[in-house]
Amino acid sequence: MAGIANIAALYLLWESEERRKRKRRRLWVHDILRRRPQLGEFHHLLQELRLDDGRFQRFLATGDSFRTIATSFRVGASTVASIVSKGVTAIWDCLVEEFMAVPTTEDWRLIAQQFEEQWNFPLCCGAIDGKHVVLKAPANSGSQFFNYKGTFSIVLLAVVDADKCFRIIDVGGYGRTSDGGILANSVFGQALRAGDLKLPADRVLSAAAQRGPLPHVFVADEAFPLRTDLMRPFPGRILPRERRVFNYRLSRARLMVENAFGILSSQWRIYRRVIELRPELAERCVKATCVLHNLLRRTAPTAAVRDCLPVGVVLPLPGLGRVAANNAGREAIRIRETFTSYFSAEGTVSWHDTIV
Incomplete structure (x- = not known):
């Protein structure tokens, strides 16, 4: 009898539980x-x-x-x-x-070819710059996100090709960190320094065999250091003609990254406001807009999406921005001087005299 009673009790418990599950939960909805x-x-x-x-x-x-x-x-x-x-x-x-895979050696070679053909800077594998993405001050963050512009931000560090597509990005650097510091701390910067990017082999410039082979480089503004693989402008305003020519040629190639940032901000208006998100979610939003930027430029070549400066447009020399320490090694200085001499000799273009 005890066994039957136990079974009956278990059945009643099971039936009660089933009725509870079947009972519709009532929630208030506005x-x-x-x-x-x-x-x-x-x-x-x-x-x-x-x-x-x-x-x-x-x-x-x-x-x-x-x-x-x-x-x-x-x-x-x-x-x-x-x-x-x-x-x-x-x-x-x-x-x-599909739209932002790390470039292979052949990809870097094609990027360099496009920079030479479209923007007259040979052996250039990309333009580098940092963009401050303004945030609402994160809770308990102190001054980590407070930048030199007086706002709170995370930094988007980008490598852009000759068609203004993002090839490598690093998002999330603290706003207080300089562009040079962001580069040094980024995965890209560490891979560049370690020689892990699989850049093409050194090459002789066209019609300038006597100058010897030169490495493939990236171009950046005054906020970045001069290195053998990273070219920046000569500092100062009163410069010899050759150096002014070099600065102009470099700035012309470097404008690709500035133009990419401009198109990004125009297409994705999240950048026009203070982003009221946690830094981690803001990082993911930035990454999403960058990869969507590439998708649109490669698959929807409309005037609105592909808004850019025509090939061959002559641009004024930019003013100097923030200047980073320029304790460059001798080899980096030699490489920049070789480019400088080449741009005013074998690599000259017809409109130099108009600009410089």
């Missing part, structure tokens, strides 16, 4: 959210936008707050935060291999 299918943007405007790829964008493209988007779509702000977090992560994971 009337505004209840009318989501009738009035929310997802069920109406978004369905129309799907027919127009150029307008089918939201948080990254508009920079709207989570609260604004939540109201438009009639969902909770925490739901929007979760969607954005998962969305930008998925964008990066799905697109990075």
